[in-house]
Amino acid sequence: MNPFTYSRATDGNAALSELAAANGQAKLLGGGTNLIDLMKMGVEQPKKLIDINRLAPLAKIEELPGGGLRLGALSRNSDVAEHPLVRERYPVLSQALLAGASPQLRNMATTGGNLLQRTRCYYFYDPAFPACNKRQPGSGCGALEGFNRIHAILGQSDQCIATHPSDMCVALAALEAVVRVQGPKGEREIPFGEFHTLPGEHLENDTVLGKDELITAVDLPAAPWVKHSHYLKVRDRASYTFALVSVAAVLEIDGGTIKQARIALGGVAHKPWRAKEAEQKLAGSRADEAAFRAAADAALAGAKGYKYNSFKIELARRAIVRALGTLAGTPRSA
Amino acid sequence: MNTPSIGQPLDRIDGWLKVTGGARYSAEIPVSGVVHGVLIRSTIANGRVAAMDIAAAEKLPGVLAVLTPFNAPRLPDKPGGVNDPRGGRRISVLQNDRVFYYNQPIGVALAETFERAVHAAELVNVRYDEQPPLVDLLSNESRAYAPRPPISRDRPVDQSRGDAASALADAAARVETTYFEPVENHNPMEPHATTAVWETPERLTVYDATQGIHNTRHRLANIFGLPPDHVRVICYFLGGGFGSKGPVWEHTALAALCAQKLGRPVKIALSRQGMFNNTGFRPELYQRIAFGADADGRLVAQRHECLQHNSMIDEFVESASVVTRMLYQCPHNYSSHRLVRLNIGTPSYMRAPGEASGTFALEGGMDELAYELKIDPVEFRLRNHADTDPSENDKPWSSKHLKECYQLGAEKFGWAKHNPHPRSMRTADGRWLVGYGMATASYPTRRSPSSAVARLLADGTALVQAGTQDLGTGTYTIMTQIAADALGLPVWKIRFELGDTLFPETPGSGGSQTAASTGSAVFNACTALKQRLVELAVNDLRSPLHGKSPGDVNVVNGRIQLVDFSVNGGSEPRQDNWIGETFADVVQRTGQPFVEVKADFKPANGEKFSMHSFGAQFCEVHVDSDLGRIRVARWTGVFAPGKILNAKTARSQLIGGIIYGIGMALLEETVYDKRDGRIVNPNLAEYHVPVNADVPQMEIAFVEEEDPHINPIGVKGIGEIGITGVCAALANAVFHATGKRVRELPITLDKLLG
């Protein structure tokens, strides 16, 4: 752990100007459940921590006109998961949050911090491993030919096969949330699907957020049909571990026919993975297992596995079928 | 009569201290002026430390020194010392620049605060002469060698009776296969820690998280060239150890070395990551078995060959085949152990070393053979029950109630209700396959010489001391109960103390031997103390019992009383509550502050009897038919482990053992990157131990067992038997659920997807 200075921001603008003044050397402190860990490991080495926990306006969960919901960046994962409107309108989000981490961690973890939590790739997390393009640009990818059981099967590159570990974000991807951001140039809104990046030129960045920007909130658009949603998380132990594969599924079914669907996958890609091909397959088809299988095949069509994670391709397929089946209430075929 | 305390589910007497934070674990004991030491650990697995640049670290304010192989004081090169492999686990203690495994301590940063020491350690720049490490076991099998005997304390490395090869060839039914398990780490909740204080240049006190304070004392005395009584080791509480805190590892010797160098107390507390490779682990192990039976389901031959890795510097054998030699009646038996040296830390004892892993292959193989023969697995085991110990020339057992365990277990579990065909049972919603599995549990009764001292104080209370340890298992509590019953005092009048080498010497808390060995010493000391007090009374003119025979009195609640044997022809002696006196009276009359007796326990009857605990494990698993997820639905374990000292702590030990086994079977694996020997998951986020949601409803039952041969208290020990058979019971249940034999631990869902 490197020495750093600590300050507590009293209002959003102060936080922003401190951030700008630090020239990329500062980090905002949310719940600290990921950042502090990474600082202990020597992966993150900020010179300055700006504690934003006292920015009360950012902690709110507010209803938006028209039926949407605004989750302040500092709202805690536990509070979001248990919020009556989240449970009622966006059950997939509540389920995803409750499937993540532990109660103690969720009590600390914030909406903003969760969006920005970093990959659990072993080769990234421990600087004893010399090769990690994300930690040390140009050093190579330790996972590519290493132990890659938890790694990506979709959208990866030879430069990085890390996955985004969040459960919450998978639900937000399916809900087409909007990330609200404030920076030196004012506010902007980023559609969820564009917030996280695929491995490209700047592997050190997982998102399009600028180093001088602050997340203020996540907006959940009004869409009454997303009430019919479900989160399935498949993992190595029954609780308290990251997903091998997870599925956020949203279905609108009318008289046995699917009107529209949204599917997002977790644990499979560098970002929460929206399976649009699968959604297209489902739209207009009957809500039965054959359709779910076809959708799952479409979702995984471009998948590629490695030495230790090829099983995830079939697992993801089956998880999609299971999640959709659970949601549609279709009986399982023997 | 006193209500006996032994057997009662007495709450932990240290429970209150623990839940209020009053219990001080070794790293928490305040030592004024303590310096914090943080290990610098190797990031390569093989080679030499070429240079260490410590200039930047040393310049930090508050940093006192950075010790490296290049500047560390040299230790005396003496027999039993740091360079003598017979002294204990082989450790380097910065005495040379060789790196044998990843994470090996190659330096210590010492500072006034922990944070400074951490930072200093990170600032040290290390240059290595790196050699390609050997990491993979199977591809290096040609380098396998036979270890130095004995293994498992007193067993041969290889054992052969009859002619297994030809008997196997002729067997009517045969199973030949390989069982595999990866490296597993103990991960006790409390990390290892040592604080070393040199009281004088010749006298050392250490506060150590250790399963053996006397072992630590002897080892440190040898390493530093001191008489043993110049080293005092203290350990009042432990947050688990599971074997990892048995040996003396690098950090303990380093704390003493650094403290000597600085002339100040030094504390080194390991981080979770620092424990991996440095504090032992269960080695990677291939068990190749071939079992054969005749058409009636009687075993004719068993072959059990073990291949494991070992470190470059030391030797530890996971004695997995030993249980196959003794558990079933089988005329032809061959077993062996081979090791391959790799650039991996030294493996060591981990909960039921040998038996936990051996029963995985043995009891898995037995299940396979039972299915091959179409015989119910319980029935198959009954048919092959060993009435005497086949591994020791048919020596009789001191006691054995395995048949009763099978029977009671099957009954409680409802074994008879299941359809034995694989994939034949499902949960009501149809999504989960249901599987039943069972296995035999077995663990040897280990005993070692031990001693204890008991004092009756003038206020009528007793102080009993033994230099043993409480791993969190309940040693404080059961020793108190033993002492209370032996003395004839209520438990609240007993104060039992442990964890200090000033107390009488006892063996390490390992091999499930503490209750059996130190419990017996406590019993002997307290029994002798009671006798002494009675003698003092009957021989004292001032006592109302003067002139009575010691046989005519008994002790109730600390009062020595005359017993009237004249009633009913002596069959129902009547207590005379009027004639007698208290222990306190006797002690006060001596004019001394207390009456004290020290006593030893020495194991006997070992030549005459084979001594083991036995049990039966039954479990139900549910396997997600699409996703391969495994949930343990319920567990029934029935054990015959001799006398139960405390129904509550006993149950906790067995549950703990089973949970440890669930982790081993389904979750745990320390992953080494085969390219460079680095550990991929040295933390509790990625090294999965069971959480509450993984643990089912547990039913534990005991078959009552009186064993007069093992020790005066009839105790066999229960720390380890709980884990034995667990992996096999689960693998067998998974087979029954899915039709798939997974012989490779951990049984993760990917292995069931196909």
Ligand SMILES: Cc1cc2nc3c(=O)[nH]c(=O)nc-3n(C[C@H](O)[C@H](O)[C@H](O)COP(=O)(O)OP(=O)(O)OC[C@H]3O[C@@H](n4cnc5c(N)ncnc54)[C@H](O)[C@@H]3O)c2cc1C
């Ligand atoms: C043992 C363990 C198990 C876990 N298991 C799971 C799991 O199963 N599923 C899962 O989804 N997650 C899991 N997590 C991760 C957890 O969800 C994240 O650590 C948490 O959500 C991060 O939130 P935080 O507020 O603590 O972020 P912090 O650690 O405070 O910050 C994380 C990052 O976000 C930045 N940041 C924070 N707030 C803002 C803001 N408002 N604007 C801009 N930047 C900001 C910080 O600077 C930092 O870079 C686990 C974590 C641990 C330690």
